[in-house]
Amino acid sequence: MEDITKLVGVFVSLFAIYKVVIDLVLAHSSKRRDEYAFTKQYISDLHTNEEHRYTLEKGFFAITGKLYSIEEIKLLLSQSTPSYSISQRGTIGNFVTFSEESQKYSWKKKYDKDIVRKYASTWFLICYIVTASLALIPIYIQGISILSDLSVVTFVISLFVVAVSSLVQHSNFDTAKKFMENIKYDNT
Template sequence: MDDMLKIIGALASLFAIYKLVVEVVLTKFIRRKDEYSFAKSYILDLEGGSEHLYTLEKGFFALTGKIYSIPEIKLLLSQSSPSMMINLRRDCSSFVTFNEELNIYEWKGRYSNEFIQRYAGNWYFLWYMVTASLALLPVYASGLYSLNSLPVAAFSASLLVVAVSCLVQQSNLSNTKKFMREIVHPSPNNLSQQDAASGAAA
């Protein structure tokens, strides 16, 4: 009798796990279908030009979690791999800015210097190594018991935060460099034609 109850319990557990997996898979499938329908509708609205700019910006925010200007959105969507470029763009906010007049991306401030672009990643990684090593120094010296001291624990935690931040910045800079290598800007001739068309429409 006990064995039978165990078998029934095991079967019930397997069925519950199976049901949970199916629900997760179906939920992901439905979400992807909804995202596809929304993206298709959004692109039609974007190309139609009848929707208010605020609505279009909010629509892009619903898709990606980021708000960009309409010219920037159109440039991102015009790329050969828009999903990849949009994902890379998320990591670029600290390093590049979008010039709406020229319809191009430009490096921010000191990052416009090629030397800094090349070696800033190494600099961030160096500071990651330094701060991470200092954060773990009390543990190396006195073991985990050193973290029982509140000042020591706070010191280590703050340095670990800085270390992780440096590592994130290094990763973001690497993605930004890839983004700037692969982004395709419109040619000056196309921009001139667009300006002329806008002037004629006005």
């Protein structure tokens, strides 16, 4: 009787695994089809200008998770690789801005200067190296047992957060430079 119970348990487990895998595969492909249909209709609406601007902005929000103006959306969609341009734009908000009047991107305040852009990436990388090194110094000096002290753990975690933030900023700034170099405008 015990063997039959184990055998039934194995079959039920296999069926459950099969069901989960099938559901995941079908849900994934169904989601992609729905996303394609939505995007196709959205772009059609964007070009006919029949939809209200709010609907177009919300449609782009549904695709990207970010709010952009219609003019900026049209510019991003006009690029040779719109998915790539949209993806880049999502990570560079701290460094560039879109002007509604000129319908062009420009560097934000301090990044508008050539000297700042020349060294900003290096600065972010140096900040990462310094803060990550400072976070590891107590561990190198005292060993891993130092992490039992709450104040040291707080200090180390704080520095690691700053280090990771600096590394993310370094990566995003490099992406912003590539974005600004590769963006194409209709009138140029």
